[in-house]
Amino acid sequence: MGDGASVRGAPDRRRRWAGGPLVALLVVTGVCTAAVPGQVNLGAARPGATAPESAGRADPVAAARLAAVRTTLDRRAAALVRRDRAGWLAGVDPAATAFRERQAALFTNIAAVPLGAWRYTVEPGDEAGRDERGGGWTVRVTLRYALREVDPAPTARPLVLTFRPAGGRWLISGDDRRTADGARSWRGPWEQGPIVVRRGTASLVLGHPANARRLPAIAAAVDIAVPRVRAVVGAGTPARVAVIVPGDQREMSVLVGEKLVLSTIAAVAVADSVDPSTAQARGQRVVVNPANIDRIGPLGRQVVLQHEVAHVATRGVTGPGTPIWLTEGLADWVGYADSGLPDRQIGDELRAALRTGRWPGRLPTEADFRGDSPRLALAYEEAWSACRFLARQAGPAELLRLYRAVGTAADPAAAVDAQLRRSVGMSLPEFTARWRASVRAEFR
Incomplete structure (x- = not known):
C-alpha cells in the first residue's frame, strides 16, 4: 500500500484464518493508491515569473541552466538504458563523493531489472527551481519509467535533485533535499540493494x-x-503482475509508506496514479512483507496474493467513493476462489460473533478496517459474505456490474442503491436485511 496521504489515508488491514492468524493487508484502491503528488513549484521563482516559459524568456541565464540540466538528465537516462556505467556517472558531480558512490551502486543494483522505459523530465510549473548557497540549484524532476511486459505506459515518480555548475555543465550533486511543500525524492527498490528477478508466466518478482x-x-x-x-x-x-519483495521492514516502510503498522501486513497492492477517463492505473505493484508472508503458509499466500491481484485488476474502476465493503468484499470473494476452503471456515469470525451474540448485523465501514479496530477480521468476513450473497442472488456478472457502476458514478451511494434495485430488486436497506438474515441462517 502506498502511504495514501495523497488520497484518503491508508488503514491497516488484517485477516484471520480459522485455526491461526492470517496477517494480511488487503487493500482498496481508493484508499491505498499512492498517487503521484501534484507538480509543485519549489517556491523560489524570481518575482514576476508567472510561468516557466515567460521566466525562461525573461532570464536567458536561467533558460540556459534549465537546458543544460535537461541535457544532463537526457544523457543520464540514455546511459542507463544502454548499460553505460561511465555515461551514467558522467552526469554526477565528482566532488559529491558519497552521492557518487551511491549512484555507482544504484547503476549496479538495477542491472537485472527489465526496463521498458526510463527518462527524466522537468515539468511545467517546476522549472523555476530553487537557488542554493554556493551556486547550486535544486529542482523537482519527474522520473518516468516502465517495467517491460508489466506497465502499459510509464509511471511517474518525483525526484528532488540538486545540480552544481562544473565546466560548462550542470551535474547532479545530491537528491536528499525537499521542496517547499515537503516533497522529497522517491526511493525505488533498487536504491535499497541489488535486485534479483524471478519471471513467471504471469509474474515479475523483484527482490x-x-x-x-x-x-x-x-x-x-x-x-x-x-x-x-x-x-x-x-x-x-x-x-503480468509486478511484485516487490523488500529486504526488511525499513525498506517495506520506504516503499509503501511510513504510516502503516507493518506487523499487520502480509501483502499490499499499490499504484502511482489512476486516470478515471481511461480507467488505466499506472505503476501497479504488489509489495510483499518479508516478515509475515512466510507465517501464513502456502494456502494463505495464495489467497492473499490472489486478493491483491484482484485489486490490481479492478483498480481502474474503483472510485474514491466505492464503499469499502464492496472493494474488500469483492477482492476477498475473488481471493478465495478455488481455494478449497469451506465457507463456514472462511466465515469463522462470523460464526464466533453469532455464537456470542455480538454481531451487529451491518455492513462494515471504513472505521472497521482500521489496523487497530477490534472488528478488523470480522469486517473482512462481513464484506466477503455480502459480495458472496449478491453473487449468489444475482450472479457474478451482476456483482461486477455493480462494482463498475459504483466506481464510475458521481454519487456512489446512490449508485449502489440504484444498481441493487436493477440487479436483485432490492434497495440497499432491503439488501442489507436479506444479507443479514442469510448470515444468521448459514453461520449460526
Whole structure:
C-alpha cells in the first residue's frame, strides 16, 4: 500500500484464518493508491515569473541552466538504458563523493531489472527551481519509467535533485533535499540493494539476494492467481503482475509508506496514479512483507496474493467513493476462489460473533478496517459474505456490474442503491436485511 496521504489515508488491514492468524493487508484502491503528488513549484521563482516559459524568456541565464540540466538528465537516462556505467556517472558531480558512490551502486543494483522505459523530465510549473548557497540549484524532476511486459505506459515518480555548475555543465550533486511543500525524492527498490528477478508466466518478482529464496513460491502463486482473477473479473486483469519483495521492514516502510503498522501486513497492492477517463492505473505493484508472508503458509499466500491481484485488476474502476465493503468484499470473494476452503471456515469470525451474540448485523465501514479496530477480521468476513450473497442472488456478472457502476458514478451511494434495485430488486436497506438474515441462517 502506498502511504495514501495523497488520497484518503491508508488503514491497516488484517485477516484471520480459522485455526491461526492470517496477517494480511488487503487493500482498496481508493484508499491505498499512492498517487503521484501534484507538480509543485519549489517556491523560489524570481518575482514576476508567472510561468516557466515567460521566466525562461525573461532570464536567458536561467533558460540556459534549465537546458543544460535537461541535457544532463537526457544523457543520464540514455546511459542507463544502454548499460553505460561511465555515461551514467558522467552526469554526477565528482566532488559529491558519497552521492557518487551511491549512484555507482544504484547503476549496479538495477542491472537485472527489465526496463521498458526510463527518462527524466522537468515539468511545467517546476522549472523555476530553487537557488542554493554556493551556486547550486535544486529542482523537482519527474522520473518516468516502465517495467517491460508489466506497465502499459510509464509511471511517474518525483525526484528532488540538486545540480552544481562544473565546466560548462550542470551535474547532479545530491537528491536528499525537499521542496517547499515537503516533497522529497522517491526511493525505488533498487536504491535499497541489488535486485534479483524471478519471471513467471504471469509474474515479475523483484527482490534482493538475501530474500531470493522466497521469489519462486511468490511467482508461482501469482502465476496461478492471474488467470483465476481474469476468469472472474475479465477486463482489466493484466497479463503480468509486478511484485516487490523488500529486504526488511525499513525498506517495506520506504516503499509503501511510513504510516502503516507493518506487523499487520502480509501483502499490499499499490499504484502511482489512476486516470478515471481511461480507467488505466499506472505503476501497479504488489509489495510483499518479508516478515509475515512466510507465517501464513502456502494456502494463505495464495489467497492473499490472489486478493491483491484482484485489486490490481479492478483498480481502474474503483472510485474514491466505492464503499469499502464492496472493494474488500469483492477482492476477498475473488481471493478465495478455488481455494478449497469451506465457507463456514472462511466465515469463522462470523460464526464466533453469532455464537456470542455480538454481531451487529451491518455492513462494515471504513472505521472497521482500521489496523487497530477490534472488528478488523470480522469486517473482512462481513464484506466477503455480502459480495458472496449478491453473487449468489444475482450472479457474478451482476456483482461486477455493480462494482463498475459504483466506481464510475458521481454519487456512489446512490449508485449502489440504484444498481441493487436493477440487479436483485432490492434497495440497499432491503439488501442489507436479506444479507443479514442469510448470515444468521448459514453461520449460526
